[in-house]
Amino acid sequence: MTKAPAPSDGSEPKTESTDDVRSASPLKYARTVDFEGPISLELGGQLPRVTCAFETWGELNDDASNAVLVCHAISGDSHAARHDADDDPGWWQQLIGPGKAIDTNRLFVVCPNVLGGCRGTTGPSDMDPLSDPPRPYGADFPRITIADMVDVQRMLANHLGIVRWRAVVGGSLGGHQAMTWVTRYPGSATSCVIIASSPRLTSQALGFDVIARNAIQTDPHFAAGQYYDQPNRPDTGLAIARMLGHITYLSSEAMEDKFDPDRHDPRQIASSFEQRFSVGSYLAHQGEKFTTRFDANSYVTLSMAMDLFDLGSTRLQLMEAFDDADCDFLVVSFSSDWLFTPKQSRDIVAALTALDKRVTYAEITSMAGHDSFLVDRDIEQYAPLVEARLGKLNEQPVTLSAVQKLVASLVPAGASVLDLGCGDGSFLAAVHDRGGVGLVGVEVAQDNILKAAARGLCVIDYDLNTGLPAFIDNQFDFVVFASTLQAVANVAELFDEMIRVGKQVIVSFPNFAYRTLREDYVVRGRSPRAPGEFNYCWYDTPNRRFPSIADVMDLCREKEIKIRNEIYFDSETQLQISPNDNPNLNAETAILVLSR
């Protein structure tokens, strides 16, 4: 394989994970520390000694309470961000730095190279101290797991005087490490941030990894992993593995945008891989570039560790895995990520919520596929969530509507509340200020999720039409649905779910049989319309269901749901309507308190 062209200086915005400055040159700011062994490994092997390479930013405070561990993904390294203006940017440059979401002005940030890597920490390309004659470990490097990576990181933490991380943060393989930290060592972190990750790989992703390893290990120059002193390395196999990985990191749409316009006009690069199509020369370039900076045995070692990672495939297994975790969580997925899917993140979240762990979850709308977690435009979208999880809040003033105040008055101090359609979190913030605990919001609008999270609230990105599968029976004192009942199609099923999850349910909705609407309908002979929730044209209303108070009560009766309290309200007059005063005609809004 011919040499790849010199890397760019990385000064342009990163639109892809591979638009980095990454070279084979040593990392300028990396330090190392040696740990004497023997170090026992999870699957039974051991290492006589481990060197850990790492970089840090910021200062550790006096009580060592501001340290954040950043865990890199499969082809990453310790250089997560630049250290000064002349330094090369890092792979998470947009997230880490002075004033960034992972703020190096107030946090002490640590990013080590993983065990098994080839960027400073002990891996297959390092000399085996026990070998005679001396040679690199090569393919004889023992099979390691994510747990082994985390154990070395734990040694580093001890070395740095860190007992409890403020947060462990990682994307993809880095997310696997973060999850392993808090499950293997409960109490080792205050917050766990899991980005574009999964409880285990999908079978599809696993299949791709197997093929990649096959390509490397059948490369004619693989030499059973002892290629270091040979004239040739298994660069072809490694390049093919990288090309394959690269396609899985991109969304199909992103590839269309990038390659469709000039499909048949490849930019010729120095490579003997096929270059008939523009996507081909691009992949060839990416493959070649990768072989100049990454070791084939490392790729095999790290991908195998990722493939062995398995917290479970059922909710119960995941709950068992996370049961002892003693931290709060942020989980982020990306809509176009087909390699580490949003569904997989929701599986993690469903285990955490069932265990009553504090968790915020958002599915970020993105175009860039699995790469999204590394590209600037998408980091901008989710960085506020990381910032909030790390304790830097941005609490907008709380303004409650009259109805929200009425609902809030029904919630005693100290009660736990699940707020469905929580908007920007105003209602929950108000409940919190009055002593509420165990408060969780469900919301689908991304801007609202960010605002609610910025208040320090736990918000879950869930479509109420799917019910409340993340929560267990009687999990909350109150389930509140005071926002958009009329916009939910599967509303009857949602009633069942709310009654299942909440000891009591407070539901508020606009009354479709309200006097003004009836008059409008009868007089104008048109789809009823009135100021408020029903102030839409018949053809563009977002509302899906149009119940009157009587309709909702019929449904409760049908489902044997008890109505414990009724408050009726007219926001035109700002007055309550007595239950004896024909609220089905006279009330614009109803607030019902329900229970089994």
Place this chain on the structure above:
Amino acid sequence: MTKAPAPSDGSEPKTESTDDVRSASPLKYARTVDFEGPISLELGGQLPRVTCAFETWGELNDDASNAVLVCHAISGDSHAARHDADDDPGWWQQLIGPGKAIDTNRLFVVCPNVLGGCRGTTGPSDMDPLSDPPRPYGADFPRITIADMVDVQRMLANHLGIVRWRAVVGGSLGGHQAMTWVTRYPGSATSCVIIASSPRLTSQALGFDVIARNAIQTDPHFAAGQYYDQPNRPDTGLAIARMLGHITYLSSEAMEDKFDPDRHDPRQIASSFEQRFSVGSYLAHQGEKFTTRFDANSYVTLSMAMDLFDLGSTRLQLMEAFDDADCDFLVVSFSSDWLFTPKQSRDIVAALTALDKRVTYAEITSMAGHDSFLVDRDIEQYAPLVEARLGKLNEQPVTLSAVQKLVASLVPAGASVLDLGCGDGSFLAAVHDRGGVGLVGVEVAQDNILKAAARGLCVIDYDLNTGLPAFIDNQFDFVVFASTLQAVANVAELFDEMIRVGKQVIVSFPNFAYRTLREDYVVRGRSPRAPGEFNYCWYDTPNRRFPSIADVMDLCREKEIKIRNEIYFDSETQLQISPNDNPNLNAETAILVLSR
């Protein structure tokens, strides 16, 4: 690479494309014919001679009007179906045979091996007659295109005395061949059946193909394509290419079902590929098996031809490509096919409908990914469409409702009609019997699509919420929407689209201000309900929009749409209501005739 285990006898139902009996043994029933050259190729090369291997079923009738050409996909061959009870099943066994959709009792079915293949037709593994000393073409086999494959098939057609195919039928690469037939040789077929195909590969699919070819061509035993007399073949590269292809043929869900339960329990097979995971040993098995029956150079040749296939990326380019085609079309896609996507099929359809070609299109709900077109369960779903396109109709009796009869009375004989939500095609069948031409139905329910197609109608599987992008301005004398206006969310946009596409629009809908509904609302104080389209509970109605007649007329006024005729109907009394008799109160159903 060790030898794969002996293939099964294929007696179990096919749930995957690779569950075939395919072996390296010669095809028992294949015949060959030689064509003397030189044969010129599209990209400038030539072949001195071409042998074409093919199989046939059934008998060619006297006027040679019953011949059907079946085109296989990349790893297929001429053995599409068995010839007798003792014969091995073919790769499209469920579709072809006595009484099957491609009925060998009445049709003469021809399936040739493609040019460039390795199953009897001339390809890279064959001897180059001009070489001295004699050797196989190898990698010097000229670069061929789908057009070259089709030209050889045309020579075969001439040889068999076939001037015009009853149909050309193919899936995947076979679909590319079918499309090339009717665009390169207008008039060469009466029907063109395009299954799980595309106007060109997505950039993602193209990327995967490039990697596959790289794996083959960098195999240490590739020997620049002249490996035939060597002790080793490039089996590793070919196996890797096949493994990669295999993942792309499966849906992720199908892989989960197959491999998740026993992920860590691989079945050990005879292979030196990685077998740590069940998916790995499965892929190793598939890869090994493939190398016993397929030639590496052929794989390169055929995948390159597929990758070069490009009818265009814009609608105008596709229209240009299909403009001269003189046949009707059936296009079928599969919901879980992420390699040849439903969107790509819709792009083909949108070009054909814009050209006023007769086309039926369905997206079949499936779980099996790209493989769906070959697996029994999904063939059962789409076979009726193929059968109907081949002229074997199944016309259920036509029963029109009173409203449908009224609407039909508004359509003069000989008018062209687009029927939105055409159901089982009853209305269009009635219009057809009264002399209508240029009739097209739009429908989303799969069972209805099949029934309408079985009447010989052209039906397009489109979601009306996306408008009518497949059709051009003023394409039809009438656009009729007499079924489910109230179920369409984007109804205002649909009005614009109907007016754009139809010279006149006939729209029929239930009147939300109908007397009975108003009374129900006012009296019961509940979401209005009455027998007919509004006879649902408030919480499970499929209706999205609730316009009264006045509402719809307001919308027409707003959009400057002219109301040319009004018919009002009460299905309770089965009487018409006069426009002077307050139809907004007294009519249950309205039929409006609109135009610009």
